Amino acid sequence: MFLKHIDLTTALRPSYLPDEVLLFVQDNVGLYEGKYKLPNQQNGQVYLTSHRICYVDKDEPRKHSAALDLKEVDRYEFYAGFFKSSAKVTIVPKPLRRSALHNRVMSGTGVHSRHSTPSPTSSNDAYAPPSGPPPASATWVCNICSFSNPVPSNFDPAAANAHTPLPPCLACGIKPALSLVLKAAITSASRPSPSPNSSQPGNINYTFSSASAVTLGLVDPFSSPKPSDQGKTDTTVSFQCPRCTFSNHPSLLSCEMCGAPLLSQDVPTTITPSEYIRILSQSPGPIKDTSQGAVDFAESIKISFRGGGEKIFYERLKSAMTQRKWLLQDAPPAPKSNRMADDNSPGGSPGTPTQRTKTAGIAGLEQLGLNMRKNNEILIGSAFEDLEALMTSAKEVVALAERFAQQVNGASADVTSKENTILAESAHQLGLITTKDIVGSGGGSDSLYFSELARNLAEFLTDDARGVLKRAGGILTLVDLWAMFNRARGGVELVSPMDFEKAAQMWESLKLPVRLRTFRSGVMVVQARDRTDDVTIKSILAWLQDLHEFPPDREVVWDWREFGRGVTAQDTAERFGWSLGVAEEELLMAEEQGFLCREEGLEGLKFWKNYIGKTDIAVLQKREAQEEADAILRRLKDTGLM
Amino acid sequence: MATTTAPPATAFPFPREYFFPAFFTRQPNLTIHHAQLTKWSSLVLAYARHHRIFRLALSAAAESDLFFNRALDRRLAPPDIREVVDFMRKDGRAEYLQPGDAGSSSTSSNNGGGDGSSSSLAAAAAGGGGDVVLIYWRKPQEWAALIEAYVDETAQKGSVLTVYELTEGENTRGTEFHGMDNGVLMKALNILVKRGKAQIFGSEDSLGVKFF
The missing domain is CATH 2.30.29.30 (Pleckstrin-homology domain (PH domain)/Phosphotyrosine-binding domain (PTB))
Structure with a gap:
C-alpha cells in the first residue's frame, strides 16, 4: 500500500x-x-x-x-x-518485486484452477486490501495529442449515441469524437479476452481481469499458465502486450513497444461476481471508485x-x-563522547563498569560525583568551543546570509529554478527556514500562513510536555501567550502581534481545541475549548462555598459561616493560578451573570457570592400581572358583580 | 427631624442582608441591583413601620443604624440612599417633601409617576428641600381608608373633628393613625375630600374636618 x-x-x-x-x-x-x-x-x-x-x-x-x-x-x-x-x-x-508478484498471481491461479473453486479466505489473506475493477482495457488515442486514453468502463458501445457524455482527453482535455471511442470499445470487445462484462457460468475467477497482461496474452486463463501450475517462479515467461502483441520481459511494467500497461494497475483480487458487477456499475468515468480504496501499489x-x-x-x-x-532515522546517533573517551583512555579507563563497581560507600559516591563533574566540565567545554568556532566563522555566516537576503530581494520573476533550489537548500542548511518560506505561494498564501500559524499555536498550547495552558490555570492572556511563543521560538522567526492575533482568531473556524475569548474590557485570552464560562463559574462558586467551612485568617465582623468571605482578584488569581487580569475578568464575568456581587470597601473591590438575590424580570412581570388580575377580581366582587 | 413617637421597646429585627457586607455597595449588575433596591426599600419601610417614622431626613438617616451598620462598619453611601428613595418613590412608597408643604394642606396630589418625578426635580432644584422624605409605609389611600373606617365605626359621619383630635385625641388612641404625621394626614384627608367624603375648613393651625 x-x-x-x-x-x-x-x-x-x-x-x-x-x-x-x-x-x-x-x-x-x-x-x-x-x-x-x-x-x-x-x-x-x-x-x-x-x-x-x-x-x-x-x-x-x-x-x-x-x-x-x-x-x-x-x-x-x-x-x-x-x-x-x-x-x-x-x-x-x-x-514491487515483479517476480514475486507474478509468482503470487500465478500460484493463486494455480490453486483456483486445481480446485476449480475460488477460495476467498485464502486469497484475502494473501492480498488483504481488495481492489476494485481494473480500468477498461480499451483505449482510444486522442487526435490532438495522440495520448492513449482509457475508454470509460461504463461506456456501452451498443447504447452510446451522440449525447453520451464522454470524458475529455486526460492529457489535453479535448473531448474525443464519439466514433473514435466507439471504435476503440468495439475493437477491444472483439478481442478474445475474458472481459469482466461477459458473464461466464460457474466459478469465475476475477483474479484474472481484463487488463492483466498474463490473461490477455493467453486465450484460456485457467489452463494456460503452465509453469505456475507447478507453483514455481519462472522468470522466463514473457508477457505479450495486449495492444501490439510484443513479447515483453516479465519485469517490465509497460510494453516496450507501445507503452501500454502490462501488469496493469489492478491487484489480483477475489470478489464475488455480484459484488464485482455492483462495483463496476458504480464506477462512472475517471473518478476512482471508493471501494477501491487507495491500495493500488503499482499505481502512481x-x-x-x-x-x-x-x-x-x-x-x-x-x-x-x-x-x-x-x-x-535508523542510523546510530552521532558520536558525542569521543573526546571524553580519549581523555579517559590514558588513565586506564576509569569509566569502565568494572572499575566503578570496586568503589563503594562514601568513596564510591565521591567518585561518582567526581565523574559527573568531569563530564559536565567536558560538556560545557566542548559547548563553548563550538560557540567559539561559530564566532570565528560568524563573519562568513553573516556574509552568506546577507548574500541570500540580497538574492531574495533582487529576485525578480525570472529567477531560474536552479537558483531557487540552491537558495532554498542553503537556507535550509543554515536552519533559517521560516514558516513563511514553507508555506506555498499562490492566491491565498496569506491565509494559509495564518492557518498554519494557528495550528502551530494550538499545538504549542495543547502540547502536554510543555503544559502551557495547564500551568496557567487553563487560561492565558493572548499577550502572555505571544511572549511565551516567541520566546519558545528562540529568537528566530518571531511572529508579529498582528499576525498572532489574526492566527488566534482562526482557531474557531479551523475547529481547533483552543479558543480565543474577548472579555468585555477587550482583553483577549486563550482557553481550552472545553473550558466554558459555566465551568469557571462553577469552580469559583465551589471555592466560595468552601470559605463557609474554613474560618478566615483573622477575625471578621460578619458571620462567615453564613456569608463566607469576600475575595479579591488577587485571591482568585492565587487560588486558580490565573494572572491577575484574567482573575479580574473572570470575576466580572461571574458578576455579570449574577452569580457574584461586589463590595467596595477600604480593602478594595471584593467579590461575594450573591446573597442579595436576583430579580427575574419574567417572574416579576408575572407577579404584577397576577396582582392586577387579583385587584380586578376584588373590585368585581366589591361591586357585587360576582 | 425624624418624627418618632414612643419608640417600641423591642429592637427592630433587621433582615439577613443587613449583615451581608456586599449589601452596602451599589451593584453594577442590573438584576442584582434591582434585587438590592427592592430589599433596601422593604427594609426602609419595615424599619419606618417599626419605629413609626413618617418623615426621614436623609442626611440624618445616613448616620442612623438604618443605613449604617456599625457592627460591620459598612454604610450605604448618600447617593445610593437617594437611589433607594427614588426607587421607593416610583413604587409610590415615598415622596420628597416640598418646601412649604410641611404640615399644611397642599393641592399637590399624591404620587402620580410623572408628577412625582417633577416634584423631585423641584426638590433637587430647591437644594436643602430634598433632604426630607415622606415614607409611606402605608400609602395615603390606605390611610384615607383607615380614617374613613374609623369614622364609620365610631358613627361620627356628619360631625366635625379637628385634625388635632384625629391624631392626638383620646378617642383615636389605639388606632394606627394616632400620632400620625401631619403632612401625611393632610394628604390622606385630601383624598377623602376629592372623593367627596370629607370637607376641610379652618385656618392653618386649627383645621377642622367634616366627614360625610
Missing part, C-alpha cells in the same frame, strides 16, 4: 516522526491515483516533510488524510499543466496543485529526495 492513513495532531496536522522536518505546505490540492481522481481527497493541504508527503483533507481530516513515505518513492515527475488541467507532480512508487500518485505552489513543492521534493533524511 503506497498511500497510508496517518495520525493527526490536535491541530489537525500530521504528527511528525522523530527528526522529521516540515519543508513545504500548500493548500488546495487534490490527489490522483494513476489517471483517476480519488474522490475523497480532492481538497486539502499537502505537507512535504523530510520523510513523507502528507495529504490532510479539509472536510474530513481524520478520515481521509493520507501519507506516502519518500523512501518508497522511485521517481517523481513534474507536469506543468495544460489548458484546463492543473499542474501536477506525479510520484511513482518503487516497483499524482498531486494536483490547483492553487499553485507546484514548482516550490517540486524543488523541495527534489532536495528532500537527494538528502534522504529518512536514512538518518
Whole structure:
C-alpha cells in the first residue's frame, strides 16, 4: 500500500516522526491515483516533510488524510499543466518485486484452477486490501495529442449515441469524437479476452481481469499458465502486450513497444461476481471508485496543485529526495563522547563498569560525583568551543546570509529554478527556514500562513510536555501567550502581534481545541475549548462555598459561616493560578451573570457570592400581572358583580 | 427631624442582608441591583413601620443604624440612599417633601409617576428641600381608608373633628393613625375630600374636618 492513513495532531496536522522536518505546505490540492481522481481527497493541504508527503483533507481530516513515505518513492515527475488541467507532480512508487508478484498471481491461479473453486479466505489473506475493477482495457488515442486514453468502463458501445457524455482527453482535455471511442470499445470487445462484462457460468475467477497482461496474452486463463501450475517462479515467461502483441520481459511494467500497461494497475483480487458487477456499475468515468480504496501499489500518485505552489513543492521534493533524511532515522546517533573517551583512555579507563563497581560507600559516591563533574566540565567545554568556532566563522555566516537576503530581494520573476533550489537548500542548511518560506505561494498564501500559524499555536498550547495552558490555570492572556511563543521560538522567526492575533482568531473556524475569548474590557485570552464560562463559574462558586467551612485568617465582623468571605482578584488569581487580569475578568464575568456581587470597601473591590438575590424580570412581570388580575377580581366582587 | 413617637421597646429585627457586607455597595449588575433596591426599600419601610417614622431626613438617616451598620462598619453611601428613595418613590412608597408643604394642606396630589418625578426635580432644584422624605409605609389611600373606617365605626359621619383630635385625641388612641404625621394626614384627608367624603375648613393651625 503506497498511500497510508496517518495520525493527526490536535491541530489537525500530521504528527511528525522523530527528526522529521516540515519543508513545504500548500493548500488546495487534490490527489490522483494513476489517471483517476480519488474522490475523497480532492481538497486539502499537502505537507512535504523530510520523510513523507502528507495529504490532510479539509472536510474530513481524520478520515481521509493520507501519507506516502519518500523512501518508497522511485521517481517523481513534474507536469506543468495544460489548458484546463492543473499542474501536477506525479510520484511513482518503487516497483514491487515483479517476480514475486507474478509468482503470487500465478500460484493463486494455480490453486483456483486445481480446485476449480475460488477460495476467498485464502486469497484475502494473501492480498488483504481488495481492489476494485481494473480500468477498461480499451483505449482510444486522442487526435490532438495522440495520448492513449482509457475508454470509460461504463461506456456501452451498443447504447452510446451522440449525447453520451464522454470524458475529455486526460492529457489535453479535448473531448474525443464519439466514433473514435466507439471504435476503440468495439475493437477491444472483439478481442478474445475474458472481459469482466461477459458473464461466464460457474466459478469465475476475477483474479484474472481484463487488463492483466498474463490473461490477455493467453486465450484460456485457467489452463494456460503452465509453469505456475507447478507453483514455481519462472522468470522466463514473457508477457505479450495486449495492444501490439510484443513479447515483453516479465519485469517490465509497460510494453516496450507501445507503452501500454502490462501488469496493469489492478491487484489480483477475489470478489464475488455480484459484488464485482455492483462495483463496476458504480464506477462512472475517471473518478476512482471508493471501494477501491487507495491500495493500488503499482499505481502512481499524482498531486494536483490547483492553487499553485507546484514548482516550490517540486524543488523541495527534489532536495528532500537527494538528502534522504529518512536514512538518518535508523542510523546510530552521532558520536558525542569521543573526546571524553580519549581523555579517559590514558588513565586506564576509569569509566569502565568494572572499575566503578570496586568503589563503594562514601568513596564510591565521591567518585561518582567526581565523574559527573568531569563530564559536565567536558560538556560545557566542548559547548563553548563550538560557540567559539561559530564566532570565528560568524563573519562568513553573516556574509552568506546577507548574500541570500540580497538574492531574495533582487529576485525578480525570472529567477531560474536552479537558483531557487540552491537558495532554498542553503537556507535550509543554515536552519533559517521560516514558516513563511514553507508555506506555498499562490492566491491565498496569506491565509494559509495564518492557518498554519494557528495550528502551530494550538499545538504549542495543547502540547502536554510543555503544559502551557495547564500551568496557567487553563487560561492565558493572548499577550502572555505571544511572549511565551516567541520566546519558545528562540529568537528566530518571531511572529508579529498582528499576525498572532489574526492566527488566534482562526482557531474557531479551523475547529481547533483552543479558543480565543474577548472579555468585555477587550482583553483577549486563550482557553481550552472545553473550558466554558459555566465551568469557571462553577469552580469559583465551589471555592466560595468552601470559605463557609474554613474560618478566615483573622477575625471578621460578619458571620462567615453564613456569608463566607469576600475575595479579591488577587485571591482568585492565587487560588486558580490565573494572572491577575484574567482573575479580574473572570470575576466580572461571574458578576455579570449574577452569580457574584461586589463590595467596595477600604480593602478594595471584593467579590461575594450573591446573597442579595436576583430579580427575574419574567417572574416579576408575572407577579404584577397576577396582582392586577387579583385587584380586578376584588373590585368585581366589591361591586357585587360576582 | 425624624418624627418618632414612643419608640417600641423591642429592637427592630433587621433582615439577613443587613449583615451581608456586599449589601452596602451599589451593584453594577442590573438584576442584582434591582434585587438590592427592592430589599433596601422593604427594609426602609419595615424599619419606618417599626419605629413609626413618617418623615426621614436623609442626611440624618445616613448616620442612623438604618443605613449604617456599625457592627460591620459598612454604610450605604448618600447617593445610593437617594437611589433607594427614588426607587421607593416610583413604587409610590415615598415622596420628597416640598418646601412649604410641611404640615399644611397642599393641592399637590399624591404620587402620580410623572408628577412625582417633577416634584423631585423641584426638590433637587430647591437644594436643602430634598433632604426630607415622606415614607409611606402605608400609602395615603390606605390611610384615607383607615380614617374613613374609623369614622364609620365610631358613627361620627356628619360631625366635625379637628385634625388635632384625629391624631392626638383620646378617642383615636389605639388606632394606627394616632400620632400620625401631619403632612401625611393632610394628604390622606385630601383624598377623602376629592372623593367627596370629607370637607376641610379652618385656618392653618386649627383645621377642622367634616366627614360625610
